[in-house]
Amino acid sequence: MNPKLKVLADAQGGVYSRAQAADCDYTPGQIHDRIQDGRWERIRHGQYAEAVELSHLPPWEQQALRHRRLIHAVMNSLRPGTVAVSHQSALVLHGIPQWGPDLGEVHLSRLDRHRGGRIAGVRHHRGTLAAADLAVIDGLPATTVPRALVEMACISPFEAAVVSADAVRRERPRSTPDLERLRAATEFWPGSAMARAALDFSSPLSESVGESRLRVLMHNHGLPAPMLQVVFTDAEGFVARVDFYFPEQRTVVEFDGLVKYAGGTPETLIQEKLREDRLRALGLQVVRVTWADLEHPARLVARIRGAFARA
Template identity: 30%
Template structure:
């Protein structure tokens, strides 16, 4: 089941509070004067603070809440069974996503449906199994397995791999989000749409269950697209005294005695990584681990989101460490 039920608390549905199904003159006047925001016909919400005025963590949480309210408004006014899919389902399931919030609501319709795209709504017509659909309040949403299978067909490789790596990782995903690669493949098999199927199969084959963050997933996609040798993932090393028994490197090329580490802000802010420590302590512990790697004869190169938003920086950084392409280079991911 999705982690949260639909939240109607900030929405005003005038169909349920008026006799004409449209809303009272007072409501329409309030919307015209900017005291209410109209999301869909008869669905309103109080004006909200612009997202850019919020703190980063609050901005992400509030942005998702607002998008889900827009999806709910679509569901309330659509008529008939509504199945949310694609990036909309990804937000409902709270599966981490690359890039900005979606600019439209995605729906899944059964083969033979005549309902098509509308303003702010993208409709996908395809085959699916009963187990590919889950209830979400009075609506429905594609299951996590079907959601990432659809992302593999409909979204960029980087976006799809980031979502797939998350749901495959039992340490990151909650029980209701976790899936196996076999479940994703079965969900894709239920699709009868031919377009992008081979691409989706390739994306699913590329997914792993050990990626520790969205940034690691994107790093891996870019390395592959640059044609670099495939790194070993999450290689185990003995930890320095006081830091447990083992620690794991993000990427490793043993033949070059090279370790690659992606450093995202989440490592220094998320409680799962802090584990009761201060950000300064996390930074100090990271330095001790790196010192241990260097003492064992390994070189360490680190990068941050700056290198992922401008991928050629990552390429230059890794080439400077001795990595060379071993196969034809793909087009580089952009649309995320």
């Protein structure tokens, strides 16, 4: 990419239009050749970006990066001042972890009187946005984190809403007053009951997407509510801070413990084994959960209930 187009693209999330490429001295033939040989990729009609290698990233990060480019491509083709990025699209811009919301289309809130609805892969929403609910992220107008979270929670499954709500409460604790204001302001929105349920269930002590998903899974299957991030000690001192603790059942549930604590080396694997032995010496059952286990909820819940029975 020539320097002139690179500067322009860097200011637009890596995205540029066909007209902008032409203004930077690319001929139609050169544009065609770069798309055909894979140097450039088409983000949407008339909007392009340099191809990037994403295979080293987790699937959810790949999805977020692609959606971020799609947002810039959409905004690059609309008249400035008419819309703000909103809902899950705004959460992507803000860097809030997500799992499960539909990122197949860009969500925008109208700042003018244009009708809402789905147009060319873009979901346009109508509503009144207060100045306190607007921000500028990546050079784009967008709803704030609290507003975007409530918007997304109203149109997404409970699990998806909890994952992002946990992350916001954990990473953006100053958002709490605005979340409470928006709970009242959106009381009669479609889907607001689901949003309130997710906010009520959310916790800043849930430290990852996996922990949030596991907590929702256990809740959906009727397990008692666990304590989060409980510290255990023994005669030698600190033993561990565990993800989930069921006190009446004397059971600890750890999400992806081998990844979180082991790091893959023999020395740390041994340390993790000793840690687990010390927990069991305290009379605790220990259940480890991996990403793969989340795909078999009934089997996983049976394992946890089995630990309850043994305890």
